[in-house]
Amino acid sequence: MSENRPRSTPAPAAAPPAEALLEIVDLTLRLPGAARPVLDSVSLTVAPGEVVALVGESGSGKSTTAKAALGLFPAGAVASGSVRFDGTEVLGLTGERLRAHRADGVALVHQDPRAALNPVRRVGDFLVERGAGRAEAVELLASVGLPDPQRRVRQRPHEMSGGMLQRVVIAGALAARPRLLLADEATSALDVTTQADILALLRTLRAEHGLGLLFITHDLHLAAAYSDRVYVMYAGRVVESRTASALFTAPAHPYTRGLLTCSPTLGDTLTPLRPIPGRPPSLSDTFPGCPFVERCAEAEPTCETWSPRPVPLPDGGAAACAFVNAEPGLSPVFTAVGNRPAGRDRWAQTQADGADADEVNHA
Amino acid sequence: MALRLALRVGRRITGVLATLLAASFVIFAAVYAAPGDPAVFLAGGRDKLTPERLAQVRAEYHLDEPLFVQYGRWLWDCVHLDLGRSFKYSDQVADLVAARFPTTLQLVLYATVLFVVLGVGAGILAAVKRSTWVDSAVVGVTTLAASVPSFVAAIALVSFFGVRLGWFPVTGSGTGFLDTVRHLTLPALSLALGALALVSRVTRQAMVDAAASDHVEAARASGVPERDIVRRHVLRNALGPIVTMCGLVMAGMLAGTVVVETAFGLSGIGSLLVGAINTHDFPVAQAVLLLMVTGYIVVTTLVDAVHPLLDPRVEGAAR
Numbered sequence: 212m213s214e215n216r217p218r219s220t221p222a223p224a225a226a227p228p229a230e231a232l233l234e235i236v237d238l239t240l241r242l243p244g245a246a247r248p249v250l251d252s253v254s255l256t257v258a259p260g261e262v263v264a265l266v267g268e269s270g271s272g273k274s275t276t277a278k279a280a281l282g283l284f285p286a287g288a289v290a291s292g293s294v295r296f297d298g299t300e301v302l303g304l305t306g307e308r309l310r311a312h313r314a315d316g317v318a319l320v321h322q323d324p325r326a327a328l329n330p331v332r333r334v335g336d337f338l339v340e341r342g343a344g345r346a347e348a349v350e351l352l353a354s355v356g357l358p359d360p361q362r363r364v365r366q367r368p369h370e371m372s373g374g375m376l377q378r379v380v381i382a383g384a385l386a387a388r389p390r391l392l393l394a395d396e397a398t399s400a401l402d403v404t405t406q407a408d409i410l411a412l413l414r415t416l417r418a419e420h421g422l423g424l425l426f427i428t429h430d431l432h433l434a435a436a437y438s439d440r441v442y443v444m445y446a447g448r449v450v451e452s453r454t455a456s457a458l459f460t461a462p463a464h465p466y467t468r469g470l471l472t473c474s475p476t477l478g479d480t481l482t483p484l485r486p487i488p489g490r491p492p493s494l495s496d497t498f499p500g501c502p503f504v505e506r507c508a509e510a511e512p513t514c515e516t517w518s519p520r521p522v523p524l525p526d527g528g529a530a531a532c533a534f535v536n537a538e539p540g541l542s543p544v545f546t547a548v549g550n551r552p553a554g555r556d557r558w559a560q561t562q563a564d565g566a567d568a569d570e571v572n573h574a
Numbered sequence: 575m576a577l578r579l580a581l582r583v584g585r586r587i588t589g590v591l592a593t594l595l596a597a598s599f600v601i602f603a604a605v606y607a608a609p610g611d612p613a614v615f616l617a618g619g620r621d622k623l624t625p626e627r628l629a630q631v632r633a634e635y636h637l638d639e640p641l642f643v644q645y646g647r648w649l650w651d652c653v654h655l656d657l658g659r660s661f662k663y664s665d666q667v668a669d670l671v672a673a674r675f676p677t678t679l680q681l682v683l684y685a686t687v688l689f690v691v692l693g694v695g696a697g698i699l700a701a702v703k704r705s706t707w708v709d710s711a712v713v714g715v716t717t718l719a720a721s722v723p724s725f726v727a728a729i730a731l732v733s734f735f736g737v738r739l740g741w742f743p744v745t746g747s748g749t750g751f752l753d754t755v756r757h758l759t760l761p762a763l764s765l766a767l768g769a770l771a772l773v774s775r776v777t778r779q780a781m782v783d784a785a786a787s788d789h790v791e792a793a794r795a796s797g798v799p800e801r802d803i804v805r806r807h808v809l810r811n812a813l814g815p816i817v818t819m820c821g822l823v824m825a826g827m828l829a830g831t832v833v834v835e836t837a838f839g840l841s842g843i844g845s846l847l848v849g850a851i852n853t854h855d856f857p858v859a860q861a862v863l864l865l866m867v868t869g870y871i872v873v874t875t876l877v878d879a880v881h882p883l884l885d886p887r888v889e890g891a892a893r
Contacts, residue, residue, distance in 0.1 A: 278795070281795050283791075283794070283795050310797045310799060310800075311797065312797070313794075313795055313796060313797030314796065314797025314798070315797070318796065319792070319795050319796070321788070321792055323788065326787070326788035326789060326792075327788055327789055327792040328789055328792075329787075329789045329793070329806075329807055329810075329811065330789075330811075330885070330886075330887060331810060331811055331884070331885055331886060331887075332806065332807075332810070336806075340793070340796075340798055340802065340806070341796050341798070367886050367887075369886070369887050383796070384796075387796065387797070
């Protein structure tokens with residue numbers, strides 16, 4: 212499979228879109244009774260071995276986007292666009308083929324491990340149910356760093372701590388030997404030392420198994436530090452997609468800048484914390500123009516009617532803001548000093564392909 | 575560990591005994607306070623009644639003593655496994671009850687099997703096919719079954735399966751296992767019909783609640799087959815309320831067989847109780863009622879004891 216390909220090999224110039232492990236194009240998801248789409252033209256790719264972060268406030272649609280990769284939608288949702296995993300369209304899958312897709316290719320690590328595990332069943336049963344053998348279950352628990360795995364497989368969730376359970380859930384996700392791991396706030400509920408352990412573990416596993424990792428978090432600093440690329444979501448749209456370093460040094464969208472300035476950083480006690488004014492929009496709010504306009508410090512009258520679309524940035528990223536192109540001098544010039552040039556090139560390439568697919572879909 | 579278990583068992587037994595003691599007093603007092611004088615019956619009827627004869631009978635049966643003294647005497651005998659003699663048959667009450675109880679027990683067990691299989695089965699079906707015509711049909715049919723009084727159901731079953739089709743005998747309790755099953759099928763069915771609505775709806779609701787858990791969605795997101803999800807996650811986690819409800823319904827049936835026993839001419843403890851009450855046969859009425867209460871307590875205690883097996887979290891929380 213493609214995960215065995217050395218990651219340093221540059222992508223061919225005419226790379227087919229199938230090379231991306233997960234490719235979401237223009238995914239729009241409508242719920243009955245909601246005034247606006249839950250997801251609005253979301254496009255996203257994850258390559259094998261790549262760590263991609265999905266960042267946003269609660270209700271921005273980041274979990275919904277991740278679950279779409281599993282073909283898992285809220286009841287009554289109507290989806291359009293495309294979700295391709297390893298070249299297979301997920302949106303059309305039903306019945307046994309959908310079940311096989313969820314069992315094989317993609318695994319989700321849940322936000323709350325205590326809720327994700329059946330309280331009355333043993334940890335071993337949980338692993339076996341997800342495709343591990345009895346002996347393999349013990350090995351899996353050992354591989355995620357649980358001490359005394361022989362005893363753990365016979366225990367039930369209420370006998371373990373939250374950090375242990377998160378390891379169990381990760382072991383359960385690995386039991387199916389997936390190629391893409393979706394980590395839905397997988398560390399948000401843990402204390403910082405456990406969080407660091409789990410993050411390190413995920414990184415090791417990604418390297419060992421060549422996994423693609425879609426990392427969902429509300430912590431922009433963590434996302435920027437931990438991943439190769441970052442997608443920032445707001446009100447069901449991707450408002451900015453950048454390499455992690457570019458996002459951190461020169462955020463293009465006002466919302467991204469707002470997120471960065473409203474969380475404290477170490478050694479920077481002079482900068483006051485500035486919360487983003489207002490509230491995240493609910494599903495009953497509709498927007499004639501840019502959804503962020505009411506909370507944006509830089510908004511101008513044109514924003515009220517400008518319908519957001521990703522505007523390409525010189526460094527290969529994109530931001531859905533009316534003003535990113537107006538002042539091109541502000542956008543940082545891409546410098547290829549990063550240690551993951553292949554990923555960046557491919558990213559730029561798939562962006563271009565995505566734009567093509569966009570037009571085809573609308574034709 | 576062993577000590578803790580012994581303590582818990584001890585505490586539970588103490589609780590059962592305390593409940594039994596309270597129940598026995600209520601039963602004794604209730605029968606005592608019931609209208610009608612057993613002495614009149616014991617003396618052989620109103621026509622040849624003289625005050626002297628009445629007083630003699632009262633003294634003979636200790637009916638002239640105060641309530642608490644009578645209760646104490648009865649309780650003392652009960653503890654020594656002596657339930658007294660029937661006023662009416664002069665037999666040992668224990669023998670009378672022992673002769674009648676197996677029929678009732680068989681009837682209740684058979685009805686329990688029927689309502690568990692049919693009721694829980696219908697509930698599972700309704701939960702799996704939630705919000706479809708199957709769901710509505712289950713609710714409709716079981717509600718209809720529950721709204722028919724058991725004696726009407728008994729008559730309908732007898733006339734259809736017993737008389738028209740001739741599949742089952744319409745009276746008696748039979749001998750030997752297969753014959754007993756054949757004889758008890760219609761009575762058990764008419765007893766079980768009333769429980770179907772309750773049991774199927776509790777099952778359905780417990781499963782719907784269990785299906786809303788995050789771990790069910792997590793299992794589904796991991797591609798666990800739907801059959802396994804229903805069996806190992808939804809039904810498994812819904813067992814608590816289902817077992818409790820089935821236990822309560824079964825315990826209630828022990829005291830509710832009178833109508834069906836009468837309709838099908840079965841001599842169980844239900845018909846024994848009715849006869850005893852009509853003839854002011856205190857010892858028999860008290861013994862049957864005590865047996866029914868004991869049965870109820872035993873069943874509910876067993877259900878409680880099973881709970882830690884169904885939900886391991888309960889064990890840690892149990893006192």
